[in-house]
Amino acid sequence: MSESQLNRFSVISKVIDGHLTIADASVSLGISERQILRLKKGVILEGAAFLIHKNTNRKPKHALDNELVEKVISLKQSDLYNSANFVHFQELLERQESIKINYSALHSTLTQAGIKSPKKRRRFKPHRRRKRKSQAGLLVQMDATPFEWFGDFNKFALHGAIDDATGNIVGLYMTKNECLHGYWEVTRQVLFNHGIPVSLYTDRHAIFLSTNASKLTVEDQLAGRVVNDTQFGRAMNELGITLIPARSPQAKGRVERLWETLQSRLPVEFKIAGISTIDEANEFLTRYIPLFNASFSVEPDNAESAFRPLSPNLNPDTVLCVKLRRSVDAGGVFSFYNRHFKVITEPGLPLLPPKAKITVLVSPSLGIKVQFKNTLFDVLPYIKAKRITEPKTAANSLDKKHWQPPDSHYYKYGHNLMKKVTFEDSNSDILMMLESIFLKKYA
Structure with missing residues (x-):
């Protein structure tokens, strides 16, 4: 018996012997007098065993089977899944292993086995969150991130675009380095799969904004002097897309948080699929985007899309x-x-x-x-x-x-x-x- 059960048995015994009143026992144990009478009757009939809960040392009906627990732990410790965070691992168990398990049960199982999630939790940092756009296509955030996607020491740049209103990925493309070709391939995916967005939110990379733009003084701007568009900026003007350059990474936080999620998940997905080259990755990403959007997308305030359809007379190849x-x-x-x-x-x-x-x-x-x-x-x-x-002579060459x-x-x-x-x-x-x-x- 536990210490609390021994204490309760001592009080009830004094009540039975007449050394303690029911009212005093109720105050001592912090329970009602009715419960004191119930415990007194039970101890008289069954003894001290009555005070032990009947489910003590019994396995709950909803508890996981020991064999299943061992299999889940073994899979998490395997080389295939050891770098997946707990939420991602739960999705992979259902998709790859046909094991459906509640997240709280999975978390308890893994933590009790001494397994910690590789997803680091940073300390909460308060900031003003910008409200999402009301319609899909009003604002698309675009960026690229270098990362060791294949688990080796080689970094490749993943270019991507995410819709601000829905959180849907609308384009992903990988190249050796951040370049114009990668951004145009992402833009091509946006145009063919969704349509023409109203605006693009990017950083101030030289691909999007001329480096001379920062050199214009107030006097130059008042005099009407402008800098030439980059090739990407010129293409967006032809498509009627407003290009908005952000002044900080926090301004386009939607796509920055996307990189954090993909850097945690994609290396695991590539390892499972046996992908180790850029071409294989780009082919895989076209199938992975719908799976990602099904898990992370949200409903916009206005269900009507702001994406404009491509004109039949427009050939994107002559623009991009x-x-x-x-x-x-x-x-x-x-x-x-x-x-x-x-x-x-x-x-x-x-x-x-x-x-x-x-x-x-x-x-x-x-x-x-x-x-x-x-x-x-x-x-x-x-x-x-x-x-x-x-011909030059050998003497002077x-x-x-x-x-x-x-x-x-x-x-x-x-x-x-x-x-x-x-x-x-x-x-x-x-x-x-x-x-x-x-x-x-x-x-």
Whole structure:
């Protein structure tokens, strides 16, 4: 018997012997006189055992089976699930192992086994929470985060976009580093899967906002001076999307908290699916987004979506690309990134006049196109004849070896991410040019 049960038996015994009144016993034990009479009767009939609760040392009916408890603990300690937090582990048990268990029971089981959740809880920090937008599509937050997604020491950048009103992920795409190509692939997912949002909330990265924007003084702004849009900003203007640059990470806290969640969950999901490359990850992310949204999305105040449908006349490939102005010569040849291309004119297409101002469109999915008066033209690489020059003698020339970058060099990754274009992809000069445009590191 416990100490409290022994104390209760001592008081009831004094009541039975007549050494203590029922009223005094009631005050001493803090229970009603009716309970004192019930306990007195029970002790007289059954003895001290009456004071022991009948469920003592009995396993509750709703308790987990010992075999199930051992299996859950074993799975959590395995290499596959050991890095999953408790909530994520509960979802994985139901999805992967067909084990449905209440979270409180799971938490008690694991903590009693000495297992702690890898999800660290930081101390509560009060802040003013901005109210969500009322409709889906009014505001989409976009960002990228570098992380060791595959459990090794290699970091890759995951680009993503989340709807402010619903908390739905509307786009995810992984590349080697944060780059224009990654953001455009996320934008492409948003456009095709949801439509055109009203506004985008981003940071002040050079991809979104020119570095010269911070150099404008008040006098410059009053004088009407502006800086040129970046290629991303120009594309958003063509789509009618308002680009809002945030001044702090806390301002776009929705997407910052998304990274915290994905950094906890995705490495476990990749390990379970056996994913270790960027291409496999991007294919997996298209299937993972609906699963994530089913667990974390919320209902907006207004069920009507603010996403605008894509116009049938709009080709996103002609918007999500780099656009630069050039001039053609009398033969339809123009120079671009120290290379020459010839515009292909076909029957039925307008002719390009000499010295015509054209717009060159470049992207991994579009290749290289030329736009003139809303008409697209294909191009071909053109090699101009070189002038014959006298060769240098060995006396006045240095024996220089051509330097070739190693396979680990930054500009050598990403070839397999680029789709086939209109000319031969084996042309190393063309590939180098595309990489210098889309896969470069921004300041």
